[in-house]
Amino acid sequence: MIPQALTWYATKGGVGKSTHCANHAVMNAAGGWRVLVVDLDPQGNMARLLGFDARHGGADDGGAELLAAFKDRRVPTVLRDVGGRAGLDALPGGPAAGELLDLLGLRAMQGQPVSAALDEILIPIASKYHLILVDLPPTWSLLHVVALSTVRFVVIPAEPGDLQIDGVAHALNHVAEIQARQNPELEVLGVAVGKYRRGATRRMAEGRADLAGLLTDMDAPDVEVFEPWIRHTDAAEEMLRLGRVAIEHERIAEEARRRRFEWLRTRDGQQPPSLNVDGARGLADDYAAVISTVNDRFRTRLDATRATMAAVAEAGR
Numbered sequence: 022m023i024p025q026a027l028t029w030y031a032t033k034g035g036v037g038k039s040t041h042c043a044n045h046a047v048m049n050a051a052g053g054w055r056v057l058v059v060d061l062d063p064q065g066n067m068a069r070l071l072g073f074d075a076r077h078g079g080a081d082d083g084g085a086e087l088l089a090a091f092k093d094r095r096v097p098t099v100l101r102d103v104g105g106r107a108g109l110d111a112l113p114g115g116p117a118a119g120e121l122l123d124l125l126g127l128r129a130m131q132g133q134p135v136s137a138a139l140d141e142i143l144i145p146i147a148s149k150y151h152l153i154l155v156d157l158p159p160t161w162s163l164l165h166v167v168a169l170s171t172v173r174f175v176v177i178p179a180e181p182g183d184l185q186i187d188g189v190a191h192a193l194n195h196v197a198e199i200q201a202r203q204n205p206e207l208e209v210l211g212v213a214v215g216k217y218r219r220g221a222t223r224r225m226a227e228g229r230a231d232l233a234g235l236l237t238d239m240d241a242p243d244v245e246v247f248e249p250w251i252r253h254t255d256a257a258e259e260m261l262r263l264g265r266v267a268i269e270h271e272r273i274a275e276e277a278r279r280r281r282f283e284w285l286r287t288r289d290g291q292q293p294p295s296l297n298v299d300g301a302r303g304l305a306d307d308y309a310a311v312i313s314t315v316n317d318r319f320r321t322r323l324d325a326t327r328a329t330m331a332a333v334a335e336a337g338r
């Protein structure tokens with residue numbers, strides 16, 4: 022287990038796991054942390070979200086290095102400062118991560134233990150990072166067992182709707198399973214609500230009440246549903262296309278608007294693109310509020326662990 026490792030976890034597809042992960046990574050790297058993103062998803066979405074895919078001139082390898090490191094049981098070579106962001110490193114996912122699943126399946130069939138497979142390759146470099154984020158595919162598999170055995174923390178993203186409630190229930194069940202078998206220290210830091218439209222107050226209140234009911238039913242009243250939440254935005258696809266996250270996009274969109282106004286005045290050169298300034302505005306603040314809530318919980322837990330370890334070391338002297 023790596024104490025400073027976390028995953029945005031849901032076995033429901035398209036709930037914003039990868040988008041949260043990308044925003045979380047960029048915001049904390051911008052705040053001075055050294056952050057590693059490990060993409061275990063055969064979709065390999067982190068490369069596009071963070072703009073280190075081939076289209077943006079990045080060194081995305083489709084998960085080849087990740088697979089090789091697992092195969093050879095060695096430390097992977099990570100991509101440094103992805104998308105030109107200081108302190109943000111990545112281990113890309115992609116098609117080869119699909120082969121990884123076959124590799125783990127084969128090892129499991131041969132009776133080899135697999136749950137520590139990610140620990141094995143990451144622990145030697147973990148201390149270089151303040152935060153390690155693991156992105157996972159939606160469908161439950163051995164990759165999830167491996168990832169949840171390595172991370173200490175889980176944050177569950179939840180969207181409006183009944184299916185999402187089921188998704189949160191599944192996530193909590195999986196966490197309980199892993200806690201019982203592989204990783205007793207695994208902990209849910211909270212549930213982050215997102216993709217509600219601004220003004221959808223009643224829908225939000227109903228969604229939160231459903232979540233509260235679920236947590237009571239599942240005997241998990243201590244799991245916090247974060248107060249801050251992420252608004253629905255029509256700019257999500259645009260950010261993905263640019264390989265930039267909310268804090269970056271807000272600035273890029275404002276700058277594009279400024280250049281457009283300038284062009285309308287001068288008609289000099291090519292007309293600059295029109296970006297969704299309104300869709301971007303406020304989203305960065307939403308992510309800042311959610312991520313700082315996550316960071317507070319994360320730090321408190323890590324500080325408590327360090328204090329316990331220090332006390333144990335002191336007692337053993």
Ligand SMILES: Nc1ncnc2c1ncn2[C@@H]1O[C@H](COP(=O)(O)OP(=O)(O)OP(=O)(O)O)[C@@H](O)[C@H]1O
Nearest residue numbers: 033034035036037038039040159252253254257258
């Ligand atoms: N705040 C938002 N408003 C509107 N659309 C959003 C928002 N955040 C993310 N999206 C869009 O929702 C879709 C799913 O997001 P994302 O890929 O992060 O989810 P996921 O849970 O990682 O999906 P998967 O299960 O496929 O890995 C994407 O098209 C993304 O652009």
Ligand SMILES: [Mg+2]
Nearest residue numbers: 038039066157
């Ligand atoms: Mg994803």
